[in-house]
Amino acid sequence: MDAVVVTLLSLLAVLFAVASWASKDNFYSAIYMSAVMLTVGGIYAFHGIYSVFVLIAFIFIGAIGIMTVALAATYRFINPRNISENWLVIVEVLAIVFAVTAGINTFMVDGFTDAFDKLLPDYLTMIAFLIVLTTLLMLSAISMLRRGEA
């Protein structure tokens, strides 16, 4: 049952990724990309690794994903591809070969565990990480604002 759910989520992730490539509108491409992130987060949540799921959900989907969707909605571009669809077939065949090789040679024991509390027993480090990230964002915003005023 577990393998079926993970396989379905994985298939959805690859399908959404291909849809993101095939879409001619940046906005829909960004939406499909967010769906890929959701399925990746869903795989983590299904395995019970909630700390990484929260990081992906809040930072990647909640912050970066939303900003990308907003940016893509602002800068829509018609016919953004300059490559033949045949390349998709070639790339996917190569990916399947690599994926099967990696899948066969990856050693995984049954049962997943999460050790976030051992790594970060308090929230202080997480808050420091968030402050650094927010400062980086604010620096960019201030830089843009000052350029706009100049």
Place this chain on the structure above:
Amino acid sequence: MIETATSLGLLAVGYLIAVSARDVIRILIALELMFSAVFLSLIPFFTNPSLVVEGNAIAILTVFTSAGELLILISAIIFLDRKFRTTAIETTNVGGDVL
């Protein structure tokens, strides 16, 4: 096992989007797809009890580093549009300090 295979599939599609992009928004989307593939490839760490803490540490570092990198890229895209009034990939060919 399935996760590692999916990760490589996502990475391949991300590369395909990146090489076929005609505007920088697509490059951003491709990078985020590739980072999703990186997150997925970390899953085997969480099955080995002796590597779970390392897996968590790598996941946290990866999430924050990639988020910071993508934030800088988003800012760069906005700067590019303000300077050239376009997000077409041809405008970035000059590269470096000229921008």
